[in-house]
Amino acid sequence: MNPSRIDLDFSPREHxxxxxTGGSMTQKIEYAENYKKITLKISDGSxxxxxxNILTFGRLSDxxxxxxxxxxxxxxxGKDESSPRVFIINKEHVIWxxxxx
Numbered sequence: 001m002n003p004s005r006i007d008l009d010f011s012p013r014e015h016x017x018x019x020x021t022g023g024s025m026t027q028k029i030e031y032a033e034n035y036k037k038i039t040l041k042i043s044d045g046s047x048x049x050x051x052x053n054i055l056t057f058g059r060l061s062d063x064x065x066x067x068x069x070x071x072x073x074x075x076x077x078g079k080d081e082s083s084p085r086v087f088i089i090n091k092e093h094v095i096w097x098x099x100x101x
Contacts, residue, residue, distance in 0.1 A: 032056045038074065040089075040097035048087055050076030060099050064091060 035051045038060065042048065052074050057063040064072070072094075074087040 035075075036060060037100035038097060039100065040074070041095040042089060043093040043095060048074055048076065048089065050074040050085075050087065060097060064094065064097065067091075 032053075032055050034054050034056070036054055037050075038052045039047065039049045052060065052063075052072060054060055054063045055067075057066065070092075071088050071090055074089065076085045076087065
């Protein structure tokens, strides 16, 4: 796995998405992209390396402690390094995590 080879834009940005919610109603959803390189160990002993979107949280630890989501999503390079792999991990199984940047 070499997460630095992912060909995606990971610069911090804010987005606005409009979704149709039936008929002519739209719902405005705002979210932020703020990707950090991460290495984490999960309870089965596996080490996962990739990038995580910490959203509007200032630090990874803030996301892990204060986000209401039960799962985190890690994006990592695939074996052929041309297609990213996605890991969805239950936060309760994270033993430790560290950012590289």
